Amino acid sequence: MGVESIVICVDNSEWMRNGDFIPTRLHAQQDAVNVVARFKTKENVETSIGLLTFSDTQVRVPLTTDYNKIAKSLQTVEPKGSIKFLTGIRIAHLVLKHRLNRNHRTRIIAFVASPISEDMKEMERLAKRLKKEKIHVDVVSFGEEEENIDKLSHFIETINGTEQKECHLVQARPGPMLSDILINSPIMVGEDGKPIGSGFDFSMDPMAADDPELAMALRVSLEEQRQRQDEETRRVQQESLEQMQTGEGMNQAMETEETETTDASTLPGTAEREEEDVEMQELMQNKEFLQSVLSSLPGVNPEEALQNYRR
Template identity: 40%
Template sequence: MVLEATVIIIDNSEWSRNGDYMPTRYDAQVDAVRYLFNVKTSDNPENTVGVIANGGSSPQVLVSLTSDQGVLLRGMHELSVRGTSHFDIGIQIAQLVLKHRANKHQKQRIITFTTSPIETDEKSLVRLGKKLKKNGVSIDVISFGEHVANEQKLAAFVEAANNNDMSHLVTVPPGAHVLSEQIRASAIVGGTTGGEGGDFEFGVDPDMDPELALALRMSMQEEEERQRRDAASRPEAPSGAGQQDGDVMMEDVEDEEIREAIRMSLMDGGESSTGNAKNDDLVASLIGSLPGVDSNDPALQNALGPDSKKDEDKPKDKGKDN
């Protein structure tokens, strides 16, 4: 994320009343300024943006460098169409605003719109471009409306100011397209090259729906934090835990099978008393080998030998010696 201070210059001269760009040249710029503000501040929370209007009798600083969208909207509310454009003077004032930025670690950038004929001669613009390059100020020029008349001057100006391809000239012809959409596709915000601002996080344009974009970003951060807390608090499972659980289940199954075999053997009533005695010994031996089974349990004794139990409970006849 680039740490940057940006000053946006609006051409609010009488030429901006023209309706060859939707809805007018002026309104198209206002929409594009809001879009650029959101792109810059979303790219880095410490980025700041200022706005200058170069129409009228002289350029006017509408918004000093800020990251507060409310400050931007209040400043833009004072904007109106008037007078003529002062292309070169507006850039010089923007350079002074950047020079007095609070965070000196921020890189400096100027984005200027021009929608009226530029009266300044080409040599003066080249000198201005070289001065920007010397002072480390990048500049993006968005030319529309009178772009044919200004093309040669602006190309020479941007070439003089360019350093490491950090300055750009974007020409937007008239048509049914939206100016901010053309800027989005340009090198100013990355365009199709995948640079900064080209694709929006979560697929939501923060300029179109800033509240939704903020809510999605906060939700993602909360989910990441929750996952980190869960991972930190979750104890590691012992490596033999699964095997121990399986052994316990198999032991229960084997016990049930043995009990079922004992029950079936007791239901066989066709064996002789001698066989029953042998079976009783076998059953007693099996029961004694079962874990957790008490062979002296009265209920179990009753199930194993009901006849014997009855004989034991029956009172013996007293001898009749008399």
């Protein structure tokens, strides 16, 4: 693919807490970005990569050939706010315009898993400008597809035009790992122009070979982050339980119980039982009925038993 200058834009909105990708969209994105950056830098050591976050439109890492800087910075990304797609792409464009090596091909790889609020016309204008300046854009859509599909499809089609197909929209659905989907996508192609598939030498811990200490630090950081999320989940569940046991939850339960008690006498079953009680009392006052029942009992004198009952 030649030497490139690439800005990877990642989604860090609140939507990234969603757990449809295991364990969350944020972690799935982190793994996928690691794989992409690893592949690009191993394919050509002169390729430089930068990192930008969409929510705060912050350039986390300027263009660099040091992959470890990208990996370290990814560990600090936290979900907050909402995605600012157009602003993020414009800033990535500026980063590429000021790249040191003017001979590099330019590319933006955008990860999107949040609803895009910008108007399609605004996105079209930006796409035409990127096309004019030969900025290639790949978009990885892995959430809220129904809301974004039309906008993102039109965005990529506008950049590609009719004469080129070097920009891609990859749609990923929950199930497979996001990184596995990208390995088999046009975003990651080898020298033969075909997706690399499983032929590329990836490690689940992409930094183990280069920097074992860094790899250990990242694993510890990831574990701490997951523990914080688990504690937050338990806290929310505990608060919900306490609300059910006290306050409004108890009031609602008491109101429900009073309503059920008040309405019990109007239930069809209750009326039927009252009618049955009246009929039973009338039968117990019927002498002939009692004699017929008592006479059917072995060893019982109906007259004596009836006299004892009357007493």
